[in-house]
Amino acid sequence: MATADPYGPVHTAGNAVPPLDPDLADTLDDLTGIHAGINLIRDGISLLALTxxxxxxTQTLLATLAGSAGADVITAIGHLVARLANADHNPALRTLPLDVQKTAQRHGEQAAFHLTDPDLATHASEASAAITGT
Known part of the structure; x- marks a missing residue:
């Protein structure tokens, strides 16, 4: 007995996953070649968008990407920004003048503060909840 396809009938043009929209495609193109880690992120975003x-x-992805304040990708990026901007965690900054180090650290901390703000997760969380009607 055949099992039901969890994706439904996929062999129709109406069920095809469309190509990347220009905004996302252009943004990913702009991030090409900066660092191997960024390339992995680009590849992951593209995979998520085209799968x-x-x-x-979908509900889980929305929550994981940006809808679960404190436990989502945006929160992780916020913490990473703060880490990279802090000379205590990034030895590349230790040769900079102390005032520059402190300014970079302050801006990194402010970025993390805003990127980890629970209000930022509201819309992605609501989109995720809307899928299941909760």
């Missing part, structure tokens, strides 16, 4: 997902997977 067929179930509604449940």
């Amino acid at each position: 067929r997902h179930t509604a449940d997977e």
Whole structure:
């Protein structure tokens, strides 16, 4: 007995995953070649955008990317920005004048503060909840 396809009938043009929209494609192109880690992030975003997902997977992805304040990708990026801008964690900054180090650190901390603000997660969280009707 054949099992039900969790993605439904996929062999129609209407069910094809569309190519990247210009805004996302252009942004990913702009990030090319900066660092191997950024290339991995680009590849991951592209994979997520071009892969067929179930509604449940979509709900989880929305929450994981930006809708679960404190436990989402945006929060992780906020903490990474603060770390990279702090000479205590990034030896490349230790040769800079102390006032420059402190300014970079302050801006990194402010970026992390804003990127980890629970209000930032509201819309992605609501989109995720809307999928299941909760």
